[in-house]
Amino acid sequence: MTISQDLFQKALTLIPGGVNSPVRACKSVQCEPLFIASASGSKLTTEDGTELIDYVMSWGPMLLGHNHPEVAAAIAATAANGTSFGAPCRLEVELAQTVIDAVPGIEMVRMVSSGTEATMSALRLARGYTGRNGVIKFHGGYHGHADAFLASAGSGVATQSIPETPGVPQDVVKHTLLAHYNDLHMVRALFEEQGDDIAAVIVEPVAGNMGLVLPKPGFLEGLRDLTRKFGALLIFDEVITGFRIGYGGAQQAFKMEPDLTCLGKIIGGGLPVGAYGGKREIMAHIAPSGNVYQAGTLSGNPLAMAAGLATLNALARQNYDALASRTEAFSRELENILRGKGLPVTRNHIASIFTIFFSATPVTDFPSAQAADAKLFTTFYQQMREQGIYLAPSAFECAFTSFAHSAEDLERTLDAASKVRF
Numbered sequence: 272m273t274i275s276q277d278l279f280q281k282a283l284t285l286i287p288g289g290v291n292s293p294v295r296a297c298k299s300v301q302c303e304p305l306f307i308a309s310a311s312g313s314k315l316t317t318e319d320g321t322e323l324i325d326y327v328m329s330w331g332p333m334l335l336g337h338n339h340p341e342v343a344a345a346i347a348a349t350a351a352n353g354t355s356f357g358a359p360c361r362l363e364v365e366l367a368q369t370v371i372d373a374v375p376g377i378e379m380v381r382m383v384s385s386g387t388e389a390t391m392s393a394l395r396l397a398r399g400y401t402g403r404n405g406v407i408k409f410h411g412g413y414h415g416h417a418d419a420f421l422a423s424a425g426s427g428v429a430t431q432s433i434p435e436t437p438g439v440p441q442d443v444v445k446h447t448l449l450a451h452y453n454d455l456h457m458v459r460a461l462f463e464e465q466g467d468d469i470a471a472v473i474v475e476p477v478a479g480n481m482g483l484v485l486p487k488p489g490f491l492e493g494l495r496d497l498t499r500k501f502g503a504l505l506i507f508d509e510v511i512t513g514f515r516i517g518y519g520g521a522q523q524a525f526k527m528e529p530d531l532t533c534l535g536k537i538i539g540g541g542l543p544v545g546a547y548g549g550k551r552e553i554m555a556h557i558a559p560s561g562n563v564y565q566a567g568t569l570s571g572n573p574l575a576m577a578a579g580l581a582t583l584n585a586l587a588r589q590n591y592d593a594l595a596s597r598t599e600a601f602s603r604e605l606e607n608i609l610r611g612k613g614l615p616v617t618r619n620h621i622a623s624i625f626t627i628f629f630s631a632t633p634v635t636d637f638p639s640a641q642a643a644d645a646k647l648f649t650t651f652y653q654q655m656r657e658q659g660i661y662l663a664p665s666a667f668e669c670a671f672t673s674f675a676h677s678a679e680d681l682e683r684t685l686d687a688a689s690k691v692r693f
């Protein structure tokens with residue numbers, strides 16, 4: 272028995288499913304999880320001493336690579352001064368300024384401790400601000416695990432085959448309206464039917480939780496127009512895309528201004544940070560300047576702020592275009608290798624994110640993503656992992672590259688892919 276297997280057996284008796292977040296259990300690819308002892312740059316090292324090239328990157332946060340020296344040093348230096356004050360600290364002001372400078376749609380920002388908290392709080396704010404209840408989300412869009420968003424919520428829920436989770440009252444989800452990603456007609460119809468009570472549209476500007484799905488030209492602009500016309504807020508959930516599609520997120524890349532933006536993952540540089548921000552006039556409705564309540568004991572935690580700040584400062588100096596072209600060339604080569612084996616493949620790519628779907632048809636929304644062959648993916652996943660390549664354990668996830676992935680890492684990955692037998 273390996274150390275990972277041993278730890279997992281123990282974990283199963285102590286933690287539900289042996290994990291603290293469901294997808295980590297690797298159930299959908301019929302594997303057991305590997306327990307990670309350390310991580311550096313593009314690589315993970317398991318408890319058994321196996322080194323893996325990582326394309327999960329903690330599900331997105333580690334765009335600089337694992338254990339980046341500047342981030343590690345900032346955390347250590349900050350920890351020497353105490354770990355939590357429950358009172359304001361300088362680093363909160365500095366990170367707020369950095370985020371506001373970076374993200375075009377954010378004039379004011381509130382820090383929280385996870386992406387879930389960011390989206391949940393942004394929705395409360397949108398409801399409080401507009402005095403309306405409804406929210407439009409997209410099939411396969413994931414916005415964390417708050418009740419209102421757990422209707423058709425993408426990867427984790429999709430691969431677990433739980434269409435709607437028990438524990439969420441029908442009364443809560445009845446305000447959640449669903450449309451298909453890239454389908455403006457459906458959104459328009461919802462607005463025309465019940466626009467008086469729709470507080471917001473929440474969307475991942477580039478969808479990353481049904482695998483990677485890009486917005487069709489005009490889709491995001493259409494959402495901007497419809498929300499303006501019907502007096503609803505447009506919320507961009509940039510928990511994945513923020514600081515990744517470019518330093519200013521998808522909204523900068525697409526020259527779009529949402530009313531509210533949710534951030535997470537990269538903003539904490541590997542520590543628990545989320546944030547939501549937007550127009551000053553809307554953000555002013557949050558307590559204590561306004562009356563929409565939202566709070567957090569560890570919000571703005573100094574260690575988390577230090578990690579986020581060091582991460583964003585280092586990212587501001589990186590060449591995003593170069594990483595995008597490396598990722599484009601690499602993912603295209605990977606696609607070619609798999610197609611060369613006679614498999615149906617469709618590749619979606621942007622910046623440092625891609626998904627290879629085992630599907631012959633284009634993937635533009637959740638139903639077309641679900642049409643991909645999960646069995647082929649399982650074979651691919653298992654044999655890649657045996658060869659030291661660590662992919663996300665689901666056919667409906669993104670692969671992430673980082674500034675730490677070397678040409679040799681990518682070469683070794685392609686070599687491993689060419690050896691997979693289907």
Ligand SMILES: *Cc1c(COP(=O)(O)O)cnc(C)c1O
Binds near residue numbers: 386413475480508536
């Ligand atoms: C990961 C994710 C969330 C939730 O963030 P957590 O930190 O896991 O709570 C929300 N929205 C999107 C788009 C995400 O990818």
